[in-house]
Amino acid sequence: MPTYNPPLRDMQFVLHEVFNVEAEFKAMPAHADTDADTINAVLEEAGKFAAEVAFPLNISGDAEGCTHNKQDNSVTTPKGFKEAYATYVEGGWPALSCDPEFGGQGLPHTVNQCLYEMLNSANQAWTMYPGLSHGAYEALLAHGTDEQKKTYLPKLVSGEWTGTMCLTEPHCGTDLGLLRTKAEPQGDGTYKITGNKIFISAGEHDVAENIIHLVLARLPDAPKGSKGISLFVVPKFNIKADGSLGERNPIFCTGIEHKMGIHGNSTAQIAIDGAVGTLVGQPHKGLAAMFVMMNAARLGVGNQSLGLTEVAFQNALAYAKDRIQMRSLSGTKAKDKDADPIIVHPDVRKMLLTAKAYAEGARALQVYCTLLLDKAHSHPDEKVRADSEELVALLTPIVKAFVTDNGHIATNACMQVFGGHGFIKEWGMEQFVRDNRINMIYEGTNTVQSLDLLGRKVLGNQGATLKKFGKLVGQLVQEEGVNEKMAEFINPIAILGEQMTKFTTEIGFKGMQNPDEVGAAAVDYLRVAGHLVFGYLFARMAQVSLRAIANGSTDPFYTAKLQTARFYFAKLFPETVLLMRTARAGSKVLMDTDAALA
Structure with missing residues (x-):
C-alpha cells in the first residue's frame, strides 16, 4: 500500500527562503498580517487532513x-468521500483564500496553492469536488452581479455548495465557437437554458446539497463563433428569496x-432542458468571464500533476531503498x-531523481505563479499588478x-522503479499514472497550451512579455555570473536565455510566411520555455542553498x-x-505526408 508524507520542509524552503x-x-x-508562523501552522494542519482523511480514500x-x-x-x-468532504467543510478549508466579505478567511492564494498540492497528492479525484468550486467562486467574484454574489458566493465559500464549469459539448471540445446550447430570455432577467454538455467534472454528486453550474450558451441574437458565447449561472436547485433551496432545476446527469x-x-454527461439561469457578465462576452475559471483550472491542473509526481516519487524512493535485486556494478x-537494494543502480537513481527534480521545479513554479496572482489582485502599486x-x-x-x-514522465518512471509490482494495483503506482494522464488533455490539451504560449503570449506581442521574464534571468546571471560555485547553474540559463531570442524570432518569421510553421514548432517551443523557467528557479534554489551552507548550516536539506x-x-x-533542433525542422515533414497518412 502506498504512503504519503506532506513535503512541508520543501514548501517552507520555497515560500520563505526562495x-x-x-x-x-x-x-x-x-x-500584511500573514506571517511565516501562520503559514506554517496552516500548512501543517492541511497536511494532516490530506494524509489522514483524503489519502486513505x-x-x-x-x-x-x-x-x-x-x-x-x-x-x-465512493464510500467515505461525502464524509471526508463534510470534515473538509467543518475545518473551514474551502474558505481559506476567499474574500472575508463572503465568509472567507482572506489568506493569500499562495497558501491555498500549497493546500491543494497536498490534496492532489492525497487524492486527485476527491480534490476535484472542492477545486472546481473555487474556480466558480473566482469567476463569479470577478464578473457576477451584486445579486449573484450575494446569492452564491457565501455558500461556495463555506463549501455548502459546489461548482462546475459546463463548456464541452458532444461535437465541441476545444473549439467552443461551435457550441449549440441555447439561452432564451424570459423577460424577467432570467433565461431558459437548453442543450447538452459532456465531460463535466463533478457535474453531479452527493457531497453537497446544491451544485452551481457555470454554463456557456448562445442568446437568440448571438453572432456565430466564439464572439457569440454568453455565460450563465444555473443552479441544480433554484434559490428562493430567503436563500433556501427551491424546486429542482431541469439540469440533469x-x-x-x-x-x-x-x-x-x-x-458527467449533462442534459439541460429549459433550466433557469441568469447572465454572468455581458451578453456575448461569456468567454472572457469563463476564462477566469479556465485559467484558474489550468494552474490547478498543473498542481494535480505536481501532487501526483510528489507522491509517486515518495513511494518509489521508499521501494528502491527496500527492494533487493542483483549487485551493484561497482561492487557489493x-x-x-543476498543482493543490493535497487537504489544503488544508476538508472534507478536517474528515474528517482527525474521525478524529484520535476516535483521540486514544479513546486517552485506553482508558488511563484500564485505569488504573482496575489500581487495582481492585492498589490497597491498599479504597475506591479499589471506586470504580475x-x-x-x-x-x-x-x-x-x-x-x-513532466508528471507523465515522472509517474511512469516511478512505476518502472517498482518493476512488475508497479503494474499491480495494490502498490498504487499504476493509479498515479492513470490519474495523471487526463491532466495532459483537459482544460485545453497541451498542444493548445503550446499554441497559446507561442502564438498569443509570445509572438502576439512581439516577445515583449518573454523579454520581461528574460530580464529576471539576466538579473540573476549578472548577480551570480562571477561566482564559480554558481557557474554550473548559471551558465546553462545564460546560454539558453540568449538563444531564446534568436529561436523565437526565427520561428516567428517562418510563421509569418506559413502559419503551419508555428503549429509545427509550438510543442517543442513550450518545453524549451519550460526548461528556461525551471532552470531559472533551480538556479535560485541553488543560490539560497549555497548561501545557507556558506553561513554555516549543516542541514542536509541544502546538500x-x-x-x-x-x-x-x-x-x-x-x-x-534537441527540442530547438526538432522545432527548426519545420512543418514540411509533417504536412507533406498525404501518402504516409492515406
Missing part, C-alpha cells in the same frame, strides 16, 4: 468509482463516463544481504503543459537541493538542444 513571501505579503494591505475510491442512478439521475460518490483514471470523480554494497498579471499569463500555459507532461539541481542541469535541461 521567495520570502512574508515580506512580499507585507507590501499588500490585504495580506484514494485506492478505495478508484476501485469503487461513482455510481449513476438512471431512475433519478443522481450520482453516489444522464450518465457518467467510464474513464482511464480519476474514477472517484463523476465526469549490502554485504549482509502579464507574467502569470505567460507562465500559465507552461504550468499546465510542461508540468503535466540534497544542490544535488537535485546538478542532476536537473546535467540530465534534464540538455533536452533543450
